[in-house]
């Protein structure tokens with residue numbers, strides 16, 4: 001069997017696929033959070049960053065297609081492994097060995113489903129702009145950059161350029177309390193999903209040894225707590241009135 005055949009065709013192969021796609025998705029959510037935290041700086045930052053990503057053109061599409069493939073393979077492998085576990089539970093041998101895993105995987109399934117539903121809403125909300133009239137990109141005045149936006153010291157978006165006002169879109173989006181609360185719950189469940197996911201992926205890649213299983217659990221817990229707090233900060237700050245709406249945003253944040 002070739003490599004792809006063994007990855008997709010065997011139980012251990014599917015576990016490795018879940019682990020590797022999980023790692024790719026963790027890389028994306030962490031990078032996305034770091035980018036989003038620029039909302040706490042002058043609007044030039046988040047707006048320049050978003051425009052820089054959009055200007056990547058075909059490269060952005062390569063990354064998007066990579067992410068879509070990772071999500072599809074992750075869900076497929078999870079479903080296939082769950083069905084296998086359910087079949088194994090039918091036999092006395094399976095009951096003994098999968099009880100603990102079954103409880104954990106049940107939580108993984110529903111947290112995973114909520115995160116998927118959140119993702120679809122989120123894309124409609126911020127990327128396609130259809131879920132909430134107030135945040136529809138074209139209804140927001142464009143932002144005029146007051147300074148260059150630089151990446152690794154290179155000014156990639158120049159002062160004076162007109163770009164979509166992603167900063168205003170985010171702040172306005174979270175002024176709706178229900179939307180902000182939904183985001184907070186969803187990122188909370190995503191953090192729970194990652195808590196078990198990180199331990200499982202180390203296990204699947206053969207990197208979780210008895211000796212440092214405790215350390216790994218501590219690392220996963222700290223990582224997920226920081227990830228949750230970082231995400232909570234954005235809708236939380238808007239709800240607490242710490243991120244002012246667009247009219248006041250530019251002058252208040254200089």
Ligand code: HEM
Pocket residue numbers: 029032036050051064115119122123126127166170183187190231232234235
């Ligand atoms: C407080 C939390 C979050 C904020 C403020 C936020 C903000 C944004 C914004 C503003 C965009 C649109 C950027 C643009 O069109 O220029 C976006 C896109 C996106 N977000 Fe988030 N996001 C958050 C959480 C998440 C989470 C938890 C996930 C994953 C589960 C996620 C996945 C995505 C994806 C896949 C896109 C589309 C990227 C693309 O254009 O290809 N976001 N987000």
